[in-house]
Amino acid sequence: xxxxxxxxxxxxxxxxxxxxxxxxxxxxxxxxxxxxxxxxxxxxxxxxxxxxxxxxxxxxxxxxxxxxxxxxxxxxxxxxxxxxxxxxxxxxxxxxxxxxxxxxxxxxxxxxxxxxxxxxxxxxxxxxxxxxxxxxxxxxxxxxxxxxxxxxxxxxxxxxxxxxxxxxxxxxxxxxxxxxxxxxxxxxxxxxxxxxxxxxxxxxxxxxxxxxxxxxxxxxxxxxxxxxxxxxxxxxxxxxxxxxxxxxxxxxxxxxxxxxxxxxxxxxxxxxxxxxxxxxxxxxxxxxxxxxxxxxxxxxxxxxxxxxxxxxxxxxxxxxxxxxxxxxxxxxxxxxxxxxxxxxxxxxxxxxxxxxxxxxxxxxxxxxxxxx
Amino acid sequence: xxxxxxxxxxxxxxxxxxxxxxxxxxxxxxxxxxxxxxxxxxxxxxxxxxxxxxxxxxxxxxxxxxxxxxxxxxxxxxxxxxxxxxxxxxxxxxxxxxxxxxxxxxxxxxxxxxxxxxxxxxxxxxxxxxxxxxxxxxxxxxxxxxxxxxxxxxxxxxxxxxxxxxxxxxxxxxxxxxxxxxxxxxxxxxxxxxxxxxxxxxxxxxxxxxxxxxxxxxxxxxxxxxxxxxxxxxxxxxxxxxxxxxxxxxxxxxxxxxxxxxxxxxxxx
Numbered sequence: 001x002x003x004x005x006x007x008x009x010x011x012x013x014x015x016x017x018x019x020x021x022x023x024x025x026x027x028x029x030x031x032x033x034x035x036x037x038x039x040x041x042x043x044x045x046x047x048x049x050x051x052x053x054x055x056x057x058x059x060x061x062x063x064x065x066x067x068x069x070x071x072x073x074x075x076x077x078x079x080x081x082x083x084x085x086x087x088x089x090x091x092x093x094x095x096x097x098x099x100x101x102x103x104x105x106x107x108x109x110x111x112x113x114x115x116x117x118x119x120x121x122x123x124x125x126x127x128x129x130x131x132x133x134x135x136x137x138x139x140x141x142x143x144x145x146x147x148x149x150x151x152x153x154x155x156x157x158x159x160x161x162x163x164x165x166x167x168x169x170x171x172x173x174x175x176x177x178x179x180x181x182x183x184x185x186x187x188x189x190x191x192x193x194x195x196x197x198x199x200x201x202x203x204x205x206x207x208x209x210x211x212x213x214x215x216x217x218x219x220x221x222x223x224x225x226x227x228x229x230x231x232x233x234x235x236x237x238x239x240x241x242x243x244x245x246x247x248x249x250x251x252x253x254x255x256x257x258x259x260x261x262x263x264x265x266x267x268x269x270x271x272x273x274x275x276x277x278x279x280x281x282x283x284x285x286x287x288x289x290x291x292x293x294x295x296x297x298x299x300x301x302x303x304x305x306x307x308x309x310x311x312x313x314x315x316x317x318x319x320x321x322x323x324x325x326x327x328x329x330x331x332x333x334x335x336x337x338x339x340x341x342x343x344x345x346x347x348x349x350x351x352x353x354x355x356x357x358x359x360x361x362x363x364x365x366x367x368x369x370x371x372x
Numbered sequence: 373x374x375x376x377x378x379x380x381x382x383x384x385x386x387x388x389x390x391x392x393x394x395x396x397x398x399x400x401x402x403x404x405x406x407x408x409x410x411x412x413x414x415x416x417x418x419x420x421x422x423x424x425x426x427x428x429x430x431x432x433x434x435x436x437x438x439x440x441x442x443x444x445x446x447x448x449x450x451x452x453x454x455x456x457x458x459x460x461x462x463x464x465x466x467x468x469x470x471x472x473x474x475x476x477x478x479x480x481x482x483x484x485x486x487x488x489x490x491x492x493x494x495x496x497x498x499x500x501x502x503x504x505x506x507x508x509x510x511x512x513x514x515x516x517x518x519x520x521x522x523x524x525x526x527x528x529x530x531x532x533x534x535x536x537x538x539x540x541x542x543x544x545x546x547x548x549x550x551x552x553x554x555x556x557x558x559x560x561x562x563x564x565x566x567x568x569x570x571x572x573x574x575x576x577x578x579x580x581x582x583x584x585x586x587x588x589x590x591x592x593x594x595x596x597x598x599x600x601x602x603x604x605x606x607x608x609x610x611x612x613x614x615x616x617x618x619x620x621x622x623x624x625x626x627x628x629x630x631x632x633x634x635x636x637x638x639x640x641x
Binding site: 008010011012015016017018049050051052053054055056058060067068069071103106107 | 479504542560587590
């Protein structure tokens with residue numbers, strides 16, 4: 001049973017858009033069921049690529065001094081025809097197959113490449129936190145220490161930082177209790193600044209403002225703030241913030257092709273804002289866990305937040321500490337809820353001598369001023 | 373259905389003069405109408421008006437793809453609502469020529485350059501024909517997007533310059549300057565060919581590649597692609613802007629010479 005295939009026959013005698021014919025393939029020749037029937041031996045046929053997309057099969061041959069051509073009528077017929085024809089006996093058929101395959105390979109690889117890129121970008125966006133964690137984990141402790149030291153150097157230019165003395169020792173006494181067993185070597189500093197603020201520099205440098213010491217009513221509150229800042233260091237938040245900003249900046253650069261300083265600043269602001277909310281909430285909860293781990297009372301955290309919220313209400317002006325720590329009321333609620341859910345029976349209050357600390361701070365800064 | 377009665381008028385700025393029988397319809401691209409008889413009604417349709425099994429969304433998507441081929445999102449259908457034959461004229465949007473193509477003679481479809489379609493019968497589809505061959509898309513002069521016009525009856529395409537139809541047999545092929553190809557039958561193979569040597573490509577003025585087409589089928593070639601025409605007009609517009617520019621240049625040169633001369637004169641005393 002020979003299979004018949006629909007095709008179009010082109011020759012000078014036929015209409016220029018081809019004559020529909022039926023043809024079949026024998027062991028040695030192509031038969032075109034025309035009147036009279038055409039019998040074309042395989043060794044006379046030359047296969048070529050045709051059509052707009054170069055995916056058509058064209059079979060060319062010479063007969064009676066004229067050029068003849070046959071092309072399958074549609075893609076279905078073309079598949080049948082290609083399956084029937086012997087590749088080895090027809091000139092150019094192997095090349096025809098190779099070129100049609102290579103064209104589809106090019107497009108497949110283009111699609112796969114684009115799809116992979118999209119997937120990778122999607123994955124990075126989706127698992128952004130993990131990507132950030134992973135990148136941060138590739139930064140060695142030495143590098144972090146270098147960063148921390150350089151930041152500290154730039155902060156310490158005016159001699160407004162206390163590095164030793166009774167006050168620093170008192171802060172360190174509470175702080176070191178929290179950081180026992182840490183991979184970081186912590187340094188505790190007091191800044192000559194009346195705003196209620198404390199901040200952490202990578203590699204374990206924690207700076208507490210004079211204003212915060214004044215505002216805190218008990219050592220529990222100081223311990224809570226320190227626990228919060230310690231967790232910023234332990235979780236490498238500022239490092240991740242730097243990576244985050246660098247990442248956003250490079251994306252902006254890639255997308256816009258050229259990023260001016262203004263764009264960079266906006267990108268940094270937006271990303272830092274978004275980043276800080278996550279990070280502060282994380283540092284709060286982890287800070288509470290840290291306090292619990294070291295059997296220290298945790299009530300100082302919500303009570304200190306309350307104090308800041310009141311201050312904000314009274315002054316109608318944002319204290320510096322609040323501006324970088326948004327949604328204070330939310331944080332009070334969250335920390336209170338956490339304490340309620342995780343009761344700590346053996347926790348004891350932290351102790352300090354506030355008047356002695358403040359006196360020490362006052363005299364030392366006065367001395368520095370005189371030296372200047 | 374009786375064949376469309378039309379005549380193409382004008383030499384370089386052409387229009388089609390069509391006689392529509394009662395109830396006969398004709399589609400033209402947006403804003404191409406020049407004049408009609410009073411009994412011809414006009415309505416706008418999305419895309420080419422063909423139905424889609426996806427309903428409105430499918431038709432919208434088709435119209436969108438069609439708009440990528442340089443056509444407008446909507447087209448206008450003109451219908452003779454009277455009882456006597458009525459006249460309508462459709463004008464070409466730019467200097468050039470209009471060519472009628474009988475799709476039935478072309479095996480049902482032709483492939484044209486972007487924006488070539490001007491007008492045609494109802495039921496003809498204008499679709500996006502994406503150039504799958506990357507080197508042809510990049511260097512063939514027609515880009516990656518062309519349009520496939522399929523259906524039956526007569527379709528009118530338009531291109532700038534004079535339009536030449538060349539009929540290729542299955543043994544023929546032709547080298548064309550890239551950008552001059554307007555359309556071809558769907559059987560025609562379209563490829564590019566290196567001009568031969570670096571010297572030729574730099575100084576021959578034809579660029580690095582020729583477009584090559586091989587039969588069987590018809591190809592339509594334009595003598596002056598629109599971008600070439602517009603660059604000629606543009607440069608003429610710039611140089612022709614200041615008519616006394618030569619005098620102005622001489623004036624400036626005179627001032628410069630005077631300043632230089634005054635430097636030397638000033639040194640003498």
